[in-house]
Amino acid sequence: MAAFLVAGGGSGSSGPRALTSDEANRLAITRFRNYEAHGRAVTITVPGTAGGLIVTGSVDYQGKLGYGVVHGTGRDTSSDGLIEWTPTSVFVHPMANAPAHAPASPPRSAWYSRPLQSSGSALDSSLAIALRLGSDRPDNAELLPQNGAAWWGRDRVDGHRVDVMAGPSSRDRSGTAGNVRYWVGSDGTMYRVRVRVGSASQPVVIDFDTQKYVPVKPVPGVTPTR
Incomplete structure:
Protein backbone atom coordinates (compact mmCIF):
# COMPACT_ATOMS: atom_id res chain seq x y z
CA MET A 1 0.00 0.00 0.00
CA ALA A 2 1.28 3.46 -0.84
CA ALA A 3 1.99 5.48 2.28
CA PHE A 4 -0.73 7.85 3.41
CA LEU A 5 0.14 11.21 4.87
CA VAL A 6 1.22 12.00 8.38
CA ALA A 7 -1.36 14.60 9.28
CA GLY A 8 -3.89 15.93 11.74
CA GLY A 9 -7.09 17.77 12.51
CA GLY A 10 -10.68 16.69 12.56
CA SER A 11 -14.29 17.74 12.35
CA GLY A 12 -17.41 17.52 14.42
CA SER A 13 -18.44 13.88 14.12
CA SER A 14 -19.77 10.86 15.95
CA GLY A 15 -16.88 8.49 15.32
CA PRO A 16 -14.60 6.81 15.33
CA ARG A 17 -15.78 3.39 14.27
CA ALA A 18 -14.51 0.71 11.93
CA LEU A 19 -14.82 1.34 8.20
CA THR A 20 -17.45 -0.58 6.29
CA SER A 21 -16.30 -2.40 3.15
CA ASP A 22 -17.77 0.38 0.98
CA GLU A 23 -16.03 3.10 2.99
CA ALA A 24 -12.70 1.31 2.83
CA ASN A 25 -13.06 0.94 -0.93
CA ARG A 26 -13.82 4.65 -1.35
CA LEU A 27 -10.88 5.65 0.83
CA ALA A 28 -8.65 3.29 -1.13
CA ILE A 29 -9.49 4.96 -4.45
CA THR A 30 -9.70 8.61 -3.38
CA ARG A 31 -6.12 9.51 -4.32
CA PHE A 32 -6.43 7.50 -7.53
CA ARG A 33 -9.51 9.56 -8.40
CA ASN A 34 -7.33 12.70 -8.34
CA TYR A 35 -4.78 11.06 -10.62
CA GLU A 36 -7.53 9.77 -12.89
CA ALA A 37 -8.91 13.32 -13.21
CA HIS A 38 -5.39 14.43 -14.27
CA GLY A 39 -5.60 17.50 -12.03
CA ARG A 40 -7.78 19.35 -9.52
CA ALA A 41 -8.34 22.95 -8.53
CA VAL A 42 -7.25 23.52 -4.92
CA THR A 43 -7.18 26.09 -2.16
CA ILE A 44 -4.49 25.37 0.42
CA THR A 45 -4.85 27.18 3.75
CA VAL A 46 -1.53 27.27 5.60
CA PRO A 47 -1.52 28.42 9.25
CA GLY A 48 1.23 30.50 10.79
CA THR A 49 1.93 32.26 14.08
CA ALA A 50 2.70 35.51 12.22
CA GLY A 51 -0.29 35.17 9.90
CA GLY A 52 -1.27 32.49 7.44
CA LEU A 53 -0.95 31.92 3.72
CA ILE A 54 -3.54 30.86 1.18
CA VAL A 55 -2.49 29.21 -2.07
CA THR A 56 -5.18 29.22 -4.77
CA GLY A 57 -4.40 27.20 -7.86
CA SER A 58 -4.23 23.81 -9.52
CA VAL A 59 -2.36 20.56 -9.01
CA ASP A 60 -1.47 18.31 -11.96
CA TYR A 61 -1.41 14.86 -10.38
CA GLN A 62 -0.01 13.11 -13.42
CA GLY A 63 2.76 15.67 -13.93
CA LYS A 64 3.40 16.08 -10.17
CA LEU A 65 3.28 19.84 -10.57
CA GLY A 66 1.39 22.59 -8.75
CA TYR A 67 0.81 26.22 -9.69
CA GLY A 68 -1.09 29.07 -8.11
CA VAL A 69 -1.08 32.41 -6.37
CA VAL A 70 -0.14 33.05 -2.73
CA HIS A 71 -1.82 35.62 -0.50
CA GLY A 72 -1.00 36.35 3.11
CA THR A 73 -3.73 36.50 5.75
CA GLY A 74 -3.18 38.63 8.85
CA ARG A 75 0.29 39.59 7.67
CA ASP A 76 1.99 41.88 5.17
CA THR A 77 2.19 41.16 1.45
CA SER A 78 5.88 40.23 1.36
CA SER A 79 5.04 36.60 0.63
CA ASP A 80 2.42 37.35 -2.04
CA GLY A 81 2.93 36.31 -5.63
CA LEU A 82 2.85 33.36 -7.98
CA ILE A 83 4.19 29.95 -7.02
CA GLU A 84 4.92 26.72 -8.85
CA TRP A 85 6.26 23.59 -7.23
CA THR A 86 7.42 20.04 -7.81
CA PRO A 87 8.21 17.30 -5.24
CA THR A 88 11.73 18.76 -4.90
CA SER A 89 11.64 22.45 -5.90
CA VAL A 90 9.68 25.66 -5.33
CA PHE A 91 9.58 28.53 -7.83
CA VAL A 92 8.28 31.92 -6.70
CA HIS A 93 7.40 35.08 -8.60
CA PRO A 94 6.90 37.92 -6.07
CA MET A 95 4.10 40.40 -6.82
CA ALA A 96 3.17 43.48 -4.83
CA ASN A 97 -0.44 43.26 -6.04
CA ALA A 98 -1.03 39.57 -6.62
CA PRO A 99 -4.22 38.72 -8.56
CA ALA A 100 -7.03 36.63 -7.09
CA HIS A 101 -6.19 33.82 -9.50
CA ALA A 102 -2.93 32.92 -11.19
CA PRO A 103 -2.75 33.67 -14.94
CA ALA A 104 -3.21 30.57 -17.09
CA SER A 105 0.16 31.22 -18.74
CA PRO A 106 2.87 31.88 -16.13
CA PRO A 107 5.26 34.79 -16.71
CA ARG A 108 8.42 33.72 -18.51
CA PRO A 115 14.73 23.46 -2.91
CA LEU A 116 11.46 22.37 -1.31
CA GLN A 117 12.16 21.99 2.41
CA SER A 118 11.35 18.59 3.85
CA SER A 119 10.80 20.02 7.35
CA GLY A 120 10.56 23.31 9.20
CA SER A 121 8.33 25.10 6.69
CA ALA A 122 4.55 24.86 6.97
CA LEU A 123 4.20 26.17 3.41
CA ASP A 124 6.58 23.62 1.91
CA SER A 125 5.03 20.79 3.89
CA SER A 126 1.60 21.85 2.63
CA LEU A 127 2.79 21.97 -0.98
CA ALA A 128 4.34 18.51 -0.71
CA ILE A 129 1.18 17.10 0.88
CA ALA A 130 -0.99 18.56 -1.91
CA LEU A 131 1.13 16.75 -4.53
CA ARG A 132 0.93 13.45 -2.64
CA LEU A 133 -2.87 13.46 -2.71
CA GLY A 134 -2.74 11.75 -6.10
CA SER A 135 -1.64 8.19 -6.85
CA ASP A 136 -1.45 6.22 -10.09
CA ARG A 137 -3.09 3.21 -8.44
CA PRO A 138 -5.64 2.56 -5.69
CA ASP A 139 -4.49 1.65 -2.20
CA ASN A 140 -5.23 -1.76 -0.72
CA ALA A 141 -8.71 -1.48 0.80
CA GLU A 142 -8.20 -4.54 3.02
CA LEU A 143 -5.09 -3.09 4.64
CA LEU A 144 -6.55 0.33 5.46
CA PRO A 145 -8.64 -0.78 8.48
CA GLN A 146 -5.80 -3.02 9.69
CA ASN A 147 -3.52 0.03 9.78
CA GLY A 148 -5.93 2.19 11.76
CA ALA A 149 -8.14 3.91 9.17
CA ALA A 150 -11.59 4.69 10.60
CA TRP A 151 -14.88 6.46 9.94
CA TRP A 152 -15.40 9.67 11.90
CA GLY A 153 -18.66 11.17 10.71
CA ARG A 154 -20.65 12.80 7.93
CA ASP A 155 -20.42 16.33 6.63
CA ARG A 156 -21.25 18.53 3.64
CA VAL A 157 -18.67 20.32 1.49
CA ASP A 158 -19.99 22.79 -1.10
CA GLY A 159 -23.24 20.89 -1.34
CA HIS A 160 -21.62 17.45 -1.53
CA ARG A 161 -22.52 14.88 1.12
CA VAL A 162 -19.31 13.30 2.33
CA ASP A 163 -17.97 10.84 4.85
CA VAL A 164 -15.10 12.00 7.03
CA MET A 165 -12.49 9.26 7.34
CA ALA A 166 -9.24 9.06 9.23
CA GLY A 167 -6.30 7.73 7.30
CA PRO A 168 -4.11 4.83 8.48
CA SER A 169 -0.65 4.94 9.98
CA SER A 170 1.98 5.89 7.46
CA ARG A 171 4.35 3.19 6.31
CA ASP A 172 7.40 4.66 8.07
CA ARG A 173 5.70 5.96 11.25
CA SER A 174 3.52 3.62 13.26
CA GLY A 175 1.02 5.13 15.66
CA THR A 176 0.04 7.94 13.29
CA ALA A 177 -3.40 6.51 12.42
CA GLY A 178 -6.10 9.16 12.72
CA ASN A 179 -3.73 12.07 12.11
CA VAL A 180 -5.31 12.80 8.71
CA ARG A 181 -8.93 13.45 7.78
CA TYR A 182 -10.32 12.88 4.31
CA TRP A 183 -13.71 14.26 3.23
CA VAL A 184 -14.77 11.67 0.63
CA GLY A 185 -17.86 11.61 -1.59
CA SER A 186 -20.03 8.63 -2.51
CA ASP A 187 -17.91 7.85 -5.60
CA GLY A 188 -14.55 8.21 -3.84
CA THR A 189 -13.98 11.84 -4.89
CA MET A 190 -11.83 13.80 -2.42
CA TYR A 191 -13.32 17.16 -1.45
CA ARG A 192 -11.19 18.20 1.53
CA VAL A 193 -8.17 17.07 3.50
CA ARG A 194 -7.16 18.37 6.90
CA VAL A 195 -3.64 17.59 8.04
CA ARG A 196 -1.31 18.66 10.82
CA VAL A 197 2.30 19.41 10.01
CA GLY A 198 5.04 19.51 12.60
CA SER A 199 5.93 23.15 12.00
CA ALA A 200 2.39 24.53 12.48
CA SER A 201 0.15 24.74 15.55
CA GLN A 202 -3.05 24.50 13.48
CA PRO A 203 -3.87 21.99 10.73
CA VAL A 204 -3.41 22.67 7.05
CA VAL A 205 -6.67 22.51 5.08
CA ILE A 206 -6.76 21.58 1.40
CA ASP A 207 -10.09 22.17 -0.35
CA PHE A 208 -10.80 20.90 -3.86
CA ASP A 209 -12.86 22.34 -6.72
CA THR A 210 -12.83 25.80 -5.13
CA GLN A 211 -12.54 27.33 -8.60
CA LYS A 212 -12.21 26.12 -12.19
CA TYR A 213 -9.28 23.80 -12.83
CA VAL A 214 -6.68 25.38 -15.10
CA PRO A 215 -4.07 23.03 -16.61
CA VAL A 216 -0.65 23.67 -15.12
CA LYS A 217 2.01 25.03 -17.48
CA PRO A 218 5.67 24.72 -16.45
CA VAL A 219 7.71 27.83 -15.80
CA PRO A 220 11.31 28.04 -17.06
CA GLY A 221 13.45 25.41 -15.39
CA VAL A 222 10.56 23.10 -14.50
CA THR A 223 10.22 19.69 -16.12
CA PRO A 224 6.93 17.94 -15.29
CA THR A 225 6.95 14.21 -14.57
CA ARG A 226 5.10 12.22 -17.21
Missing part, protein backbone atom coordinates in the same frame (compact mmCIF):
# COMPACT_ATOMS: atom_id res chain seq x y z
CA SER A 109 10.85 35.61 -16.26
CA ALA A 110 11.47 36.92 -12.72
CA TRP A 111 11.12 33.50 -11.11
CA TYR A 112 13.31 32.52 -8.17
CA SER A 113 13.91 28.86 -7.39
CA ARG A 114 14.85 27.03 -4.20
Whole structure:
Protein backbone atom coordinates (compact mmCIF):
# COMPACT_ATOMS: atom_id res chain seq x y z
CA MET A 1 0.00 0.00 0.00
CA ALA A 2 1.28 3.46 -0.84
CA ALA A 3 1.99 5.48 2.28
CA PHE A 4 -0.73 7.85 3.41
CA LEU A 5 0.14 11.21 4.87
CA VAL A 6 1.22 12.00 8.38
CA ALA A 7 -1.36 14.60 9.28
CA GLY A 8 -3.89 15.93 11.74
CA GLY A 9 -7.09 17.77 12.51
CA GLY A 10 -10.68 16.69 12.56
CA SER A 11 -14.29 17.74 12.35
CA GLY A 12 -17.41 17.52 14.42
CA SER A 13 -18.44 13.88 14.12
CA SER A 14 -19.77 10.86 15.95
CA GLY A 15 -16.88 8.49 15.32
CA PRO A 16 -14.60 6.81 15.33
CA ARG A 17 -15.78 3.39 14.27
CA ALA A 18 -14.51 0.71 11.93
CA LEU A 19 -14.82 1.34 8.20
CA THR A 20 -17.45 -0.58 6.29
CA SER A 21 -16.30 -2.40 3.15
CA ASP A 22 -17.77 0.38 0.98
CA GLU A 23 -16.03 3.10 2.99
CA ALA A 24 -12.70 1.31 2.83
CA ASN A 25 -13.06 0.94 -0.93
CA ARG A 26 -13.82 4.65 -1.35
CA LEU A 27 -10.88 5.65 0.83
CA ALA A 28 -8.65 3.29 -1.13
CA ILE A 29 -9.49 4.96 -4.45
CA THR A 30 -9.70 8.61 -3.38
CA ARG A 31 -6.12 9.51 -4.32
CA PHE A 32 -6.43 7.50 -7.53
CA ARG A 33 -9.51 9.56 -8.40
CA ASN A 34 -7.33 12.70 -8.34
CA TYR A 35 -4.78 11.06 -10.62
CA GLU A 36 -7.53 9.77 -12.89
CA ALA A 37 -8.91 13.32 -13.21
CA HIS A 38 -5.39 14.43 -14.27
CA GLY A 39 -5.60 17.50 -12.03
CA ARG A 40 -7.78 19.35 -9.52
CA ALA A 41 -8.34 22.95 -8.53
CA VAL A 42 -7.25 23.52 -4.92
CA THR A 43 -7.18 26.09 -2.16
CA ILE A 44 -4.49 25.37 0.42
CA THR A 45 -4.85 27.18 3.75
CA VAL A 46 -1.53 27.27 5.60
CA PRO A 47 -1.52 28.42 9.25
CA GLY A 48 1.23 30.50 10.79
CA THR A 49 1.93 32.26 14.08
CA ALA A 50 2.70 35.51 12.22
CA GLY A 51 -0.29 35.17 9.90
CA GLY A 52 -1.27 32.49 7.44
CA LEU A 53 -0.95 31.92 3.72
CA ILE A 54 -3.54 30.86 1.18
CA VAL A 55 -2.49 29.21 -2.07
CA THR A 56 -5.18 29.22 -4.77
CA GLY A 57 -4.40 27.20 -7.86
CA SER A 58 -4.23 23.81 -9.52
CA VAL A 59 -2.36 20.56 -9.01
CA ASP A 60 -1.47 18.31 -11.96
CA TYR A 61 -1.41 14.86 -10.38
CA GLN A 62 -0.01 13.11 -13.42
CA GLY A 63 2.76 15.67 -13.93
CA LYS A 64 3.40 16.08 -10.17
CA LEU A 65 3.28 19.84 -10.57
CA GLY A 66 1.39 22.59 -8.75
CA TYR A 67 0.81 26.22 -9.69
CA GLY A 68 -1.09 29.07 -8.11
CA VAL A 69 -1.08 32.41 -6.37
CA VAL A 70 -0.14 33.05 -2.73
CA HIS A 71 -1.82 35.62 -0.50
CA GLY A 72 -1.00 36.35 3.11
CA THR A 73 -3.73 36.50 5.75
CA GLY A 74 -3.18 38.63 8.85
CA ARG A 75 0.29 39.59 7.67
CA ASP A 76 1.99 41.88 5.17
CA THR A 77 2.19 41.16 1.45
CA SER A 78 5.88 40.23 1.36
CA SER A 79 5.04 36.60 0.63
CA ASP A 80 2.42 37.35 -2.04
CA GLY A 81 2.93 36.31 -5.63
CA LEU A 82 2.85 33.36 -7.98
CA ILE A 83 4.19 29.95 -7.02
CA GLU A 84 4.92 26.72 -8.85
CA TRP A 85 6.26 23.59 -7.23
CA THR A 86 7.42 20.04 -7.81
CA PRO A 87 8.21 17.30 -5.24
CA THR A 88 11.73 18.76 -4.90
CA SER A 89 11.64 22.45 -5.90
CA VAL A 90 9.68 25.66 -5.33
CA PHE A 91 9.58 28.53 -7.83
CA VAL A 92 8.28 31.92 -6.70
CA HIS A 93 7.40 35.08 -8.60
CA PRO A 94 6.90 37.92 -6.07
CA MET A 95 4.10 40.40 -6.82
CA ALA A 96 3.17 43.48 -4.83
CA ASN A 97 -0.44 43.26 -6.04
CA ALA A 98 -1.03 39.57 -6.62
CA PRO A 99 -4.22 38.72 -8.56
CA ALA A 100 -7.03 36.63 -7.09
CA HIS A 101 -6.19 33.82 -9.50
CA ALA A 102 -2.93 32.92 -11.19
CA PRO A 103 -2.75 33.67 -14.94
CA ALA A 104 -3.21 30.57 -17.09
CA SER A 105 0.16 31.22 -18.74
CA PRO A 106 2.87 31.88 -16.13
CA PRO A 107 5.26 34.79 -16.71
CA ARG A 108 8.42 33.72 -18.51
CA SER A 109 10.85 35.61 -16.26
CA ALA A 110 11.47 36.92 -12.72
CA TRP A 111 11.12 33.50 -11.11
CA TYR A 112 13.31 32.52 -8.17
CA SER A 113 13.91 28.86 -7.39
CA ARG A 114 14.85 27.03 -4.20
CA PRO A 115 14.73 23.46 -2.91
CA LEU A 116 11.46 22.37 -1.31
CA GLN A 117 12.16 21.99 2.41
CA SER A 118 11.35 18.59 3.85
CA SER A 119 10.80 20.02 7.35
CA GLY A 120 10.56 23.31 9.20
CA SER A 121 8.33 25.10 6.69
CA ALA A 122 4.55 24.86 6.97
CA LEU A 123 4.20 26.17 3.41
CA ASP A 124 6.58 23.62 1.91
CA SER A 125 5.03 20.79 3.89
CA SER A 126 1.60 21.85 2.63
CA LEU A 127 2.79 21.97 -0.98
CA ALA A 128 4.34 18.51 -0.71
CA ILE A 129 1.18 17.10 0.88
CA ALA A 130 -0.99 18.56 -1.91
CA LEU A 131 1.13 16.75 -4.53
CA ARG A 132 0.93 13.45 -2.64
CA LEU A 133 -2.87 13.46 -2.71
CA GLY A 134 -2.74 11.75 -6.10
CA SER A 135 -1.64 8.19 -6.85
CA ASP A 136 -1.45 6.22 -10.09
CA ARG A 137 -3.09 3.21 -8.44
CA PRO A 138 -5.64 2.56 -5.69
CA ASP A 139 -4.49 1.65 -2.20
CA ASN A 140 -5.23 -1.76 -0.72
CA ALA A 141 -8.71 -1.48 0.80
CA GLU A 142 -8.20 -4.54 3.02
CA LEU A 143 -5.09 -3.09 4.64
CA LEU A 144 -6.55 0.33 5.46
CA PRO A 145 -8.64 -0.78 8.48
CA GLN A 146 -5.80 -3.02 9.69
CA ASN A 147 -3.52 0.03 9.78
CA GLY A 148 -5.93 2.19 11.76
CA ALA A 149 -8.14 3.91 9.17
CA ALA A 150 -11.59 4.69 10.60
CA TRP A 151 -14.88 6.46 9.94
CA TRP A 152 -15.40 9.67 11.90
CA GLY A 153 -18.66 11.17 10.71
CA ARG A 154 -20.65 12.80 7.93
CA ASP A 155 -20.42 16.33 6.63
CA ARG A 156 -21.25 18.53 3.64
CA VAL A 157 -18.67 20.32 1.49
CA ASP A 158 -19.99 22.79 -1.10
CA GLY A 159 -23.24 20.89 -1.34
CA HIS A 160 -21.62 17.45 -1.53
CA ARG A 161 -22.52 14.88 1.12
CA VAL A 162 -19.31 13.30 2.33
CA ASP A 163 -17.97 10.84 4.85
CA VAL A 164 -15.10 12.00 7.03
CA MET A 165 -12.49 9.26 7.34
CA ALA A 166 -9.24 9.06 9.23
CA GLY A 167 -6.30 7.73 7.30
CA PRO A 168 -4.11 4.83 8.48
CA SER A 169 -0.65 4.94 9.98
CA SER A 170 1.98 5.89 7.46
CA ARG A 171 4.35 3.19 6.31
CA ASP A 172 7.40 4.66 8.07
CA ARG A 173 5.70 5.96 11.25
CA SER A 174 3.52 3.62 13.26
CA GLY A 175 1.02 5.13 15.66
CA THR A 176 0.04 7.94 13.29
CA ALA A 177 -3.40 6.51 12.42
CA GLY A 178 -6.10 9.16 12.72
CA ASN A 179 -3.73 12.07 12.11
CA VAL A 180 -5.31 12.80 8.71
CA ARG A 181 -8.93 13.45 7.78
CA TYR A 182 -10.32 12.88 4.31
CA TRP A 183 -13.71 14.26 3.23
CA VAL A 184 -14.77 11.67 0.63
CA GLY A 185 -17.86 11.61 -1.59
CA SER A 186 -20.03 8.63 -2.51
CA ASP A 187 -17.91 7.85 -5.60
CA GLY A 188 -14.55 8.21 -3.84
CA THR A 189 -13.98 11.84 -4.89
CA MET A 190 -11.83 13.80 -2.42
CA TYR A 191 -13.32 17.16 -1.45
CA ARG A 192 -11.19 18.20 1.53
CA VAL A 193 -8.17 17.07 3.50
CA ARG A 194 -7.16 18.37 6.90
CA VAL A 195 -3.64 17.59 8.04
CA ARG A 196 -1.31 18.66 10.82
CA VAL A 197 2.30 19.41 10.01
CA GLY A 198 5.04 19.51 12.60
CA SER A 199 5.93 23.15 12.00
CA ALA A 200 2.39 24.53 12.48
CA SER A 201 0.15 24.74 15.55
CA GLN A 202 -3.05 24.50 13.48
CA PRO A 203 -3.87 21.99 10.73
CA VAL A 204 -3.41 22.67 7.05
CA VAL A 205 -6.67 22.51 5.08
CA ILE A 206 -6.76 21.58 1.40
CA ASP A 207 -10.09 22.17 -0.35
CA PHE A 208 -10.80 20.90 -3.86
CA ASP A 209 -12.86 22.34 -6.72
CA THR A 210 -12.83 25.80 -5.13
CA GLN A 211 -12.54 27.33 -8.60
CA LYS A 212 -12.21 26.12 -12.19
CA TYR A 213 -9.28 23.80 -12.83
CA VAL A 214 -6.68 25.38 -15.10
CA PRO A 215 -4.07 23.03 -16.61
CA VAL A 216 -0.65 23.67 -15.12
CA LYS A 217 2.01 25.03 -17.48
CA PRO A 218 5.67 24.72 -16.45
CA VAL A 219 7.71 27.83 -15.80
CA PRO A 220 11.31 28.04 -17.06
CA GLY A 221 13.45 25.41 -15.39
CA VAL A 222 10.56 23.10 -14.50
CA THR A 223 10.22 19.69 -16.12
CA PRO A 224 6.93 17.94 -15.29
CA THR A 225 6.95 14.21 -14.57
CA ARG A 226 5.10 12.22 -17.21
